Amino acid sequence: MSKVVSRSEADRLGKRGSYRLGGFGRPGSGRSGPPRPFIPSFLGPHHRGSVPAWILAGLVSIGLIAGGALLGLWFMPFLVGLATGVVMRWGWWRLRVTVPAVLVITAAGWGLALWIMSLGGEAIGPTARTIASVAGFPNVAALAIGATLGVSVLLGLSGLWLGRAAAPRPARD
Numbered sequence: 001m002s003k004v005v006s007r008s009e010a011d012r013l014g015k016r017g018s019y020r021l022g023g024f025g026r027p028g029s030g031r032s033g034p035p036r037p038f039i040p041s042f043l044g045p046h047h048r049g050s051v052p053a054w055i056l057a058g059l060v061s062i063g064l065i066a067g068g069a070l071l072g073l074w075f076m077p078f079l080v081g082l083a084t085g086v087v088m089r090w091g092w093w094r095l096r097v098t099v100p101a102v103l104v105i106t107a108a109g110w111g112l113a114l115w116i117m118s119l120g121g122e123a124i125g126p127t128a129r130t131i132a133s134v135a136g137f138p139n140v141a142a143l144a145i146g147a148t149l150g151v152s153v154l155l156g157l158s159g160l161w162l163g164r165a166a167a168p169r170p171a172r173d
Helices: 007-012 052-068 076-091 095-119 124-134 142-166
Strands: none
Touching: 007 095, 052 076, 052 095, 076 095, 076 142, 095 142, 124 142
């Protein structure tokens, strides 16, 4: 791996122009053109579909999560998050929009299910207080209900992540 260095090469070391760094660049002054102008991405929406259709899809998702929770399908927020992750690639929605949407949809879905159960006469509040006291927290029902909604949100966000990772990026029109 060693190459015999001639005396002329050794004499050039340390002198101007002897290292030839960046030899693949274009010849000339070495300066590039002017920088690209900055165009903010928040000026106009680039997503597909109408906003009322997306809102309707969100309301249907809340209904699906609530219905699934009433039927005992506790993993429904994950499935809705997974579908949202796939659809967000198609609709070109950004994470700064879809993450809060999934947070609201999953929490509202399970909150609606718990509210419907309490209206149906089930003892949601006393059960939540008992769970909180057994867990060592103060005898407050809001902690157990908040933990339930938190698990729902985490399921939805993990589904969103997996759907976004699994869906290929569509080609720009």
